[in-house]
Amino acid sequence: SARERVPRSSSTSPSRSVGSAASTAKQAPSTFVHISEQPFTLANWHQHINWLNVVLIIIIPAAGCTAAVFTPLQPKTALLAFVYYILTGLSITAGYHRLWSHRAYSARLPLRILLAAFGGGAVEGSIRWWSAGHRVHHRFTDTDRDPYSARKGLLYSHMGWMVLKHNPKKSARGRVDITDLNADPVVRWQHKNYIAVLVTMAFLFPMAVAGLGWGDWKGGLVWAGIVRLTVVHHATFCVNSLAHWLGDQPFDDRRSPRDHFLTAIVTFGEGYHNFHHEFPSDYRNALKWYQYDPTKWVIWALKHVGLAYDLKTFSQNAIEQGLVQQKQKKLDKWRARLNWGVPLEQLPVMEFEEFQEQAKTRALVLIAGVVHDVANFIEQHPGGKALIQSGIGKDATAVFNGGVYDHSNAAHNLLATMRVGVIHGGMEVEVWKMAQRENKDSTLKSDSNNASIVRAGAQA
Amino acid sequence: SARERVPRSSSTSPSRSVGSAASTAKQAPSTFVHISEQPFTLANWHQHINWLNVVLIIIIPAAGCTAAVFTPLQPKTALLAFVYYILTGLSITAGYHRLWSHRAYSARLPLRILLAAFGGGAVEGSIRWWSAGHRVHHRFTDTDRDPYSARKGLLYSHMGWMVLKHNPKKSARGRVDITDLNADPVVRWQHKNYIAVLVTMAFLFPMAVAGLGWGDWKGGLVWAGIVRLTVVHHATFCVNSLAHWLGDQPFDDRRSPRDHFLTAIVTFGEGYHNFHHEFPSDYRNALKWYQYDPTKWVIWALKHVGLAYDLKTFSQNAIEQGLVQQKQKKLDKWRARLNWGVPLEQLPVMEFEEFQEQAKTRALVLIAGVVHDVANFIEQHPGGKALIQSGIGKDATAVFNGGVYDHSNAAHNLLATMRVGVIHGGMEVEVWKMAQRENKDSTLKSDSNNASIVRAGAQA
Ligand code: HEM
Ligand code: HEM
Ligand SMILES: [Fe+2]
Ligand SMILES: [Fe+2]
Ligand SMILES: [Fe+2]
Ligand SMILES: [Fe+2]
Numbered sequence: 001s002a003r004e005r006v007p008r009s010s011s012t013s014p015s016r017s018v019g020s021a022a023s024t025a026k027q028a029p030s031t032f033v034h035i036s037e038q039p040f041t042l043a044n045w046h047q048h049i050n051w052l053n054v055v056l057i058i059i060i061p062a063a064g065c066t067a068a069v070f071t072p073l074q075p076k077t078a079l080l081a082f083v084y085y086i087l088t089g090l091s092i093t094a095g096y097h098r099l100w101s102h103r104a105y106s107a108r109l110p111l112r113i114l115l116a117a118f119g120g121g122a123v124e125g126s127i128r129w130w131s132a133g134h135r136v137h138h139r140f141t142d143t144d145r146d147p148y149s150a151r152k153g154l155l156y157s158h159m160g161w162m163v164l165k166h167n168p169k170k171s172a173r174g175r176v177d178i179t180d181l182n183a184d185p186v187v188r189w190q191h192k193n194y195i196a197v198l199v200t201m202a203f204l205f206p207m208a209v210a211g212l213g214w215g216d217w218k219g220g221l222v223w224a225g226i227v228r229l230t231v232v233h234h235a236t237f238c239v240n241s242l243a244h245w246l247g248d249q250p251f252d253d254r255r256s257p258r259d260h261f262l263t264a265i266v267t268f269g270e271g272y273h274n275f276h277h278e279f280p281s282d283y284r285n286a287l288k289w290y291q292y293d294p295t296k297w298v299i300w301a302l303k304h305v306g307l308a309y310d311l312k313t314f315s316q317n318a319i320e321q322g323l324v325q326q327k328q329k330k331l332d333k334w335r336a337r338l339n340w341g342v343p344l345e346q347l348p349v350m351e352f353e354e355f356q357e358q359a360k361t362r363a364l365v366l367i368a369g370v371v372h373d374v375a376n377f378i379e380q381h382p383g384g385k386a387l388i389q390s391g392i393g394k395d396a397t398a399v400f401n402g403g404v405y406d407h408s409n410a411a412h413n414l415l416a417t418m419r420v421g422v423i424h425g426g427m428e429v430e431v432w433k434m435a436q437r438e439n440k441d442s443t444l445k446s447d448s449n450n451a452s453i454v455r456a457g458a459q460a
Numbered sequence: 461s462a463r464e465r466v467p468r469s470s471s472t473s474p475s476r477s478v479g480s481a482a483s484t485a486k487q488a489p490s491t492f493v494h495i496s497e498q499p500f501t502l503a504n505w506h507q508h509i510n511w512l513n514v515v516l517i518i519i520i521p522a523a524g525c526t527a528a529v530f531t532p533l534q535p536k537t538a539l540l541a542f543v544y545y546i547l548t549g550l551s552i553t554a555g556y557h558r559l560w561s562h563r564a565y566s567a568r569l570p571l572r573i574l575l576a577a578f579g580g581g582a583v584e585g586s587i588r589w590w591s592a593g594h595r596v597h598h599r600f601t602d603t604d605r606d607p608y609s610a611r612k613g614l615l616y617s618h619m620g621w622m623v624l625k626h627n628p629k630k631s632a633r634g635r636v637d638i639t640d641l642n643a644d645p646v647v648r649w650q651h652k653n654y655i656a657v658l659v660t661m662a663f664l665f666p667m668a669v670a671g672l673g674w675g676d677w678k679g680g681l682v683w684a685g686i687v688r689l690t691v692v693h694h695a696t697f698c699v700n701s702l703a704h705w706l707g708d709q710p711f712d713d714r715r716s717p718r719d720h721f722l723t724a725i726v727t728f729g730e731g732y733h734n735f736h737h738e739f740p741s742d743y744r745n746a747l748k749w750y751q752y753d754p755t756k757w758v759i760w761a762l763k764h765v766g767l768a769y770d771l772k773t774f775s776q777n778a779i780e781q782g783l784v785q786q787k788q789k790k791l792d793k794w795r796a797r798l799n800w801g802v803p804l805e806q807l808p809v810m811e812f813e814e815f816q817e818q819a820k821t822r823a824l825v826l827i828a829g830v831v832h833d834v835a836n837f838i839e840q841h842p843g844g845k846a847l848i849q850s851g852i853g854k855d856a857t858a859v860f861n862g863g864v865y866d867h868s869n870a871a872h873n874l875l876a877t878m879r880v881g882v883i884h885g886g887m888e889v890e891v892w893k894m895a896q897r898e899n900k901d902s903t904l905k906s907d908s909n910n911a912s913i914v915r916a917g918a919q920a
Binding site for chain 2: 102
């Protein structure tokens with residue numbers, strides 16, 4: 001009874017290929033509730049499924065891999081499959097992704113044609129469909145509008161999003177600017193002839209190479225065509241799943257993208273994904289020469305043969321700013337977990353005479369305008385009992401800060417945990433604050449948790 | 461003609477052994493200028509030298525190692541030498557250093573006697589002399605008063621300080637409290653009988669073991685006595701040289717001590733010296749189980765057999781405070797090297813109408829009360845030319861901060877570098893500052909270089 005509405009075709013509507021929600025459409029139910037908004041039932045579950053995609057990313061691969069068990073792998077065909085895996089995979093990463101989705105560089109016509117052709121052989125949809133969706137992913141990362149949101153689970157972001165149907169009314173595809181894609185004749189041509197490109201490049205071309213080359217038609221189709229396709233699929237799908245799940249977040253931890261060399265190895269270098277989401281139009285994903293980013297190396301090489309130009313990079317300054325900010329954030333969190341003593345402004349204020357009076361019965365030492373109860377520390381004092389006892393009831397600021405012993409940072413930190421009061425008038429406190437500012441080139445500040453930041457060597 | 465004054469003997473004066481400036485003393489010159497204050501000349505150079513120390517740390521070792529070439533090494537003697545190297549070396553690190561110099565734990569009488577005896581066999585002076593000097597080293601690290609100041613060079617801190625004579629008047633030994641050492645009968649006894657202890661434990665004992673045990677009197681003296689002594693010397697001297705020269709400074713970079721696992725391997729675990737100078741009375745030098753600190757392991761084991769007790773540690777809190785502060789300091793330095801845009805307070809103030817007027821001829825975009833010149837960025841904008849152009853002459857705050865696209869930290873940082881003015885009245889700026897404080901839990905602050913600290917996710 002539940003049937004779905006035919007989505008109107010628009011310039012940004014999904015293509016007819018993988019990931020399409022427009023294919024296999026039927027009539028909408030009278031209530032106009034899109035199938036994706038209805039619960040799964042025994043009766044309607046098959047309507048939730050995007051069957052064209054299921055054929056392309058599950059059934060054909062499964063059939064091909066089964067056939068492979070009964071298809072001897074000839075060495076030449078194996079080499080072809082491997083080379084074609086690299087070519088079609090790199091056409092997705094260097095072409096679909098870094099060139100067309102992110103404009104990270106510009107490519108001359110012959111290169112664009114090659115990338116469009118081999119990229120079509122990866123069976124991931126047309127450039128226009130793929131890039132528009134990818135821009136939505138960057139623009140709405142981790143939100144409900146993110147087509148492959150990592151919040152919906154590893155499997156969902158890997159394949160689930162393509163297997164299920166989506167309400168085209170809720171798509172954010174209309175919100176991204178793809179005028180540049182529409183302006184590229186190669187993109188337009190590939191989108192228009194996508195089915196032909198797919199069948200030719202994914203299956204016929206590798207079959208023909210192996211067939212005409214060394215008579216292995218079947219091996220060409222099964223191994224260099226379908227098995228190779230399956231590997232390319234899961235390798236590139238990992239950018240949406242693994243890269244949002246495994247690794248570090250050196251630039252921003254508010255969203256899911258992560259950096260990991262394992263992901264990089266699987267994905268032709270797309271594994272430095274925290275960097276990539278922060279600097280999407282940088283033609284690099286990995287910054288260091290020893291990190292694995294073959295897509296970057298290929299783009300760089302294409303530049304040197306004149307096929308690519310205008311390679312974009314974010315400035316080293318912008319990149320280091322990101323690192324510094326994220327490190328600061330982590331440090332703030334760490335600082336917040338530690339005990340830095342009662343904040344000065346929460347301490348009771350006492351007169352100097354009061355301090356002297358109380359010090360007759362309590363082990364109070366005045367340092368930098370702050371009164372400390374050192375009773376529990378006298379026995380442990382690494383400088384000996386005598387010295388610390390000599391400070392009781394006195395202003396031991398000078399003696400503590402170099403007059404007798406220039407105490408370590410650790411000593412200053414310990415001291416802060418013994419605070420019990422501040423001397424009225426605050427003269428000493430003022431002096432100390434001035435000293436902080438003038439002599440030590442440092443001001444007392446609080447961090448994002450309102451905890452005060454004290455640097456090594458800048459304590460009271 | 462130049463002769464030196466006889467130093468008065470006092471309770472903290474150097475002992476008669478290694479490192480002593482009191483030995484081989486002659487009459488003072490009529491002008492009372494101590495030899496160490498006089499320039500080296502051909503006529504007086506030999507008076508600058510502490511000849512007793514030269515004999516103990518250079519001549520005997522050199523002679524013994526020469527003799528070793530002609531002394532067959534028997535397996536049993538080799539084993540003895542190795543075991544005795546461990547015993548005498550550990551007696552310095554666990555005994556002289558962590559027990560007596562730093563009171564990092566307490567030891568029962570039998571253990572103290574063993575440590576005093578084997579430590580004597582390392583020929584590094586009496587416990588009292590060694591520990592007093594070491595306390596001076598900690599108290600005056602890197603200053604002129606530091607007996608083995610790393611500022612005077614690697615060789616000086618390794619051996620030079622023992623080879624040269626020093627003016628006892630300038631010694632800071634009187635400034636450290638050694639009442640606890642004088643209160644220990646083992647320390648007193650060892651100091652009084654130091655020559656006997658030295659000769660017995662360094663030479664006679666290993667000779668007797670090998671001689672009575674398997675008839676190798678000569679091998680016992682040469683290998684287990686002198687060669688072993690030479691190795692122990694340089695191993696422990698490395699704490700003063702290598703540990704102030706090689707490695708990281710995770711706790712404090714204002715002074716020379718450094719952490720390095722190579723130093724640790726050479727020195728029975730004393731190589732985490734940056735930690736040690738920060739937390740001297742901690743019985744540990746290395747914190748992690750996988751770091752090499754056999755001295756710590758031995759003390760821990762001695763505790764479990766009841767010979768050691770009251771092992772002191774600084775709290776994890778104090779230790780992490782030190783790490784956080786030093787990391788903050790490094791981050792401040794890094795931040796200071798980057799361009800964060802013109803500080804808001806240095807920007808010219810303009811009226812909103814003025815901004816609108818100027819935006820007719822310049823690509824000015826108003827975001828969060830700040831005017832930005834985006835002319836050079838329009839072409840590069842990863843979100844496309846159209847969107848950024850649509851902000852020219854307008855207040856694009858909402859659109860920039862999520863209304864259209866929730867820009868990354870990198871985008872905010874780039875934006876800051878395009879600042880050219882602030883809108884008068886600052887209403888927007890106020891709003892933004894409030895937002896910083898209230899919504900994002902963060903306040904704008906400046907670091908010790910007066911550069912403002914902006915965390916990931918907390919930009920305008
Ligand atoms: C009241 C709180 C005090 C605290 C928390 C404190 C803490 C410490 C700590 C942790 C050390 C070990 C070395 C270091 O980390 O720098 C130390 C050593 C020392 N302290 Fe204090 N101290 C206090 C008061 C004093 C006072 C009032 C004096 C002198 C009048 C003093 C004199 C020394 C000396 C001379 C040492 C060197 C010990 C050595 O290395 O032999 N301390 N103190
Ligand atoms: C005026 C200074 C601006 C700067 C410095 C700037 C910077 C950037 C940067 C660096 C990106 C790459 C993605 C990211 O890092 O988040 C980006 C993307 C984007 N920007 Fe801007 N932007 C500016 C203004 C605007 C304005 C005014 C709008 C909208 C009215 C806008 C809309 C977008 C969109 C939609 C994207 C997403 C592009 C995509 O992923 O397809 N930007 N911007
Ligand atoms: Fe992503
Ligand atoms: Fe991307
Ligand atoms: Fe040291
Ligand atoms: Fe020490």
